[in-house]
Amino acid sequence: MTDAHTTGPFIAAIDQGTTSSRCIVFDKDGRIVAVDQKEHEQIFPKPGWVEHDAAEIWTNVQEVVAGAIEKAGITSADVKAIGITNQRETTLLWDKNTGEPVHNAIVWQDTRTDALCKELGRNVGQDRYRRETGLPLASYFAGPKARWLLDNVEGLRERAERGEILFGTMDSWVIWNLTGGVDGGVHVTDVTNASRTMLMNLHTMEWDDKILQSMEVPAAILPEIRSSAEVYGLAKGGALDGIPVASALGDQQAALFGQTCFSQGEAKSTYGTGTFMLMNTGDEPVNSYNGLLTTVGYRIGDQKAVYALEGSIAVTGSLVQWMRDQMGLINSAAEIETLASSVEDNGGAYFVPAFSGLFAPYWRSDARGVIAGLTRYVTKAHIARAVLEATAWQTREITDAMTKDSGVELTALKVDGGMTSNNLLMQTLSDFLDAPVVRPMVAETTCLGAAYAAGLAVGFWPDTDALRANWRRAAEWTPRMDADKREREYKSWLKAVERTMGWLDEEN
Numbered sequence: 001m002t003d004a005h006t007t008g009p010f011i012a013a014i015d016q017g018t019t020s021s022r023c024i025v026f027d028k029d030g031r032i033v034a035v036d037q038k039e040h041e042q043i044f045p046k047p048g049w050v051e052h053d054a055a056e057i058w059t060n061v062q063e064v065v066a067g068a069i070e071k072a073g074i075t076s077a078d079v080k081a082i083g084i085t086n087q088r089e090t091t092l093l094w095d096k097n098t099g100e101p102v103h104n105a106i107v108w109q110d111t112r113t114d115a116l117c118k119e120l121g122r123n124v125g126q127d128r129y130r131r132e133t134g135l136p137l138a139s140y141f142a143g144p145k146a147r148w149l150l151d152n153v154e155g156l157r158e159r160a161e162r163g164e165i166l167f168g169t170m171d172s173w174v175i176w177n178l179t180g181g182v183d184g185g186v187h188v189t190d191v192t193n194a195s196r197t198m199l200m201n202l203h204t205m206e207w208d209d210k211i212l213q214s215m216e217v218p219a220a221i222l223p224e225i226r227s228s229a230e231v232y233g234l235a236k237g238g239a240l241d242g243i244p245v246a247s248a249l250g251d252q253q254a255a256l257f258g259q260t261c262f263s264q265g266e267a268k269s270t271y272g273t274g275t276f277m278l279m280n281t282g283d284e285p286v287n288s289y290n291g292l293l294t295t296v297g298y299r300i301g302d303q304k305a306v307y308a309l310e311g312s313i314a315v316t317g318s319l320v321q322w323m324r325d326q327m328g329l330i331n332s333a334a335e336i337e338t339l340a341s342s343v344e345d346n347g348g349a350y351f352v353p354a355f356s357g358l359f360a361p362y363w364r365s366d367a368r369g370v371i372a373g374l375t376r377y378v379t380k381a382h383i384a385r386a387v388l389e390a391t392a393w394q395t396r397e398i399t400d401a402m403t404k405d406s407g408v409e410l411t412a413l414k415v416d417g418g419m420t421s422n423n424l425l426m427q428t429l430s431d432f433l434d435a436p437v438v439r440p441m442v443a444e445t446t447c448l449g450a451a452y453a454a455g456l457a458v459g460f461w462p463d464t465d466a467l468r469a470n471w472r473r474a475a476e477w478t479p480r481m482d483a484d485k486r487e488r489e490y491k492s493w494l495k496a497v498e499r500t501m502g503w504l505d506e507e508n
């Protein structure tokens with residue numbers, strides 16, 4: 001419902017996420033006016049494979065846009081721009097003449113391209129990809145997923161070479177459909193999303209011909225790379241007909257923007273399905289020697305791009321979902337806190353959720369999940385505690401790597417995302433990091449970042465200083481853990497991590 005104190009105009013942001021799509025309407029102070037959200041099906045055709053039905057996603061996006069506008073009690077005339085943010089790396093190919101996806105989208109968590117990545121590593125070399133794209137060769141990224149589709153969907157490569165097929169991450173899919181689809185939809189992506197394909201040169205911000213050749217991806221299918229904040233086109237049809245589509249950012253970069261981390265050294269960590277910490281490193285890419293990714297943070301119009309170092313953790317909130325849906329140990333995600341709080345500690349158990357291999361700082365796709373330290377003493381409550389601790393320890397490993405790569409000591413961590421409503425987790429995080437953890441008033445920083453970028457593009461906000469003024473602290477947790485205990489437990493965690501590695505051998 002529209003806040004009695006809120007008056008228009010507004011910005012609408014669409015977040016096409018891993019588990020759901022949502023639309024949020026924001027006012028000029030960056031306050032939420034209305035939200036609508038819808039989950040989509042998670043498809044697991046084989047162990048390690050994860051897919052989404054892109055047609056279902058587009059239907060949901062249209063519904064949540066209409067839903068949010070209706071709940072806000074406004075019309076499209078009150079909306080000045082639409083911002084897009086999205087789950088990154090999830091890869092789709094579709095027919096440009098019919099608008100039909102040629103296959104389900106392959107989700108970022110999917111590990112089917114492991115063998116392909118190993119082969120590329122042997123033939124072309126790890127370093128070559130990292131140097132040009134900032135990314136290690138891993139099944140996480142979009143380029144190998146596109147290659148897999150081209151190799152495995154019958155007749156697709158020929159159709160692609162004839163110019164009948166379009167490639168996109170979910171930003172491209174949503175923007176193309178939103179701006180008309182087969183009826184003149186624009187085929188674009190932004191620099192942040194393109195920086196996750198493993199096909200874009202991080203220095204030139206263009207598709208890299210040599211990498212396209214080695215990855216066997218035809219240039220004809222690729223979208224045009226644009227900045228993160230500019231008008232790509234006007235929405236055609238639907239609840240926001242005629243409104244400029246004016247930003248696109250990968251969801252983690254959008255959260256960096258929404259948390260107003262505009263200065264070098266500022267960082268945020270988002271706790272959703274996975275967890276992703278990004279640190280603004282200014283207008284030059286910084287190489288990582290400690291397992292982090294170098295990525296584009298954002299680019300506003302024709303200004304210089306801002307780069308970021310990223311620590312990506314594949315499984316955090318999804319481990320809580322797994323406890324709920326696959327194990328049936330809790331009935332809701334929030335219940336994990338009650339269960340974990342019923343015991344003092346983890347009872348000696350450590351849970352390393354290497355369900356998609358291990359991402360940062362290890363990048364080991366041969367790893368698989370482990371619960372270590374089990375005895376008959378351990379109860380489901382200890383496991384619940386180990387589940388929450390897994391998120392906090394994985395974050396600690398990332399902050400250690402960030403400090404080594406950037407030379408910047410963590411003084412406080414800005415957090416956001418669905419898991420931050422868990423107080424026990426936030427306290428544990430502060431304890432394990434030995435630093436304050438701070439959550440802003442608007443925890444929906446992903447949508448907020450997309451709204452901010454769109455608003456800047458159409459002059460709704462004058463500059464980033466105006467956005468900073470909107471950031472307000474809602475909650476803070478400070479460390480309470482004994483230092484010796486922390487270091488002892490960290491060692492046990494690292495021992496458990498070692499036990500996940502090498503589970504899959506070459507034949508798998």
Ligand SMILES: Nc1ncnc2c1ncn2[C@@H]1O[C@H](COP(=O)(O)OP(=O)(O)O)[C@@H](O)[C@H]1O
Nearest residue numbers: 019272273317318320321333334417418419422
């Ligand atoms: N109280 C909670 N404690 C722990 N995890 C939670 C809690 N509430 C939600 N989650 C987890 O957070 C995730 C949802 O957060 P969200 O930011 O919406 O994720 P995403 O954008 O990745 O879809 C889910 O994986 C869910 O299991």
Ligand SMILES: O=P(O)(O)OC[C@H](O)CO
Nearest residue numbers: 017018087088272273274
């Ligand atoms: O949709 P989320 O919030 O799980 O984010 C997924 C990331 O963008 C994957 O890189």
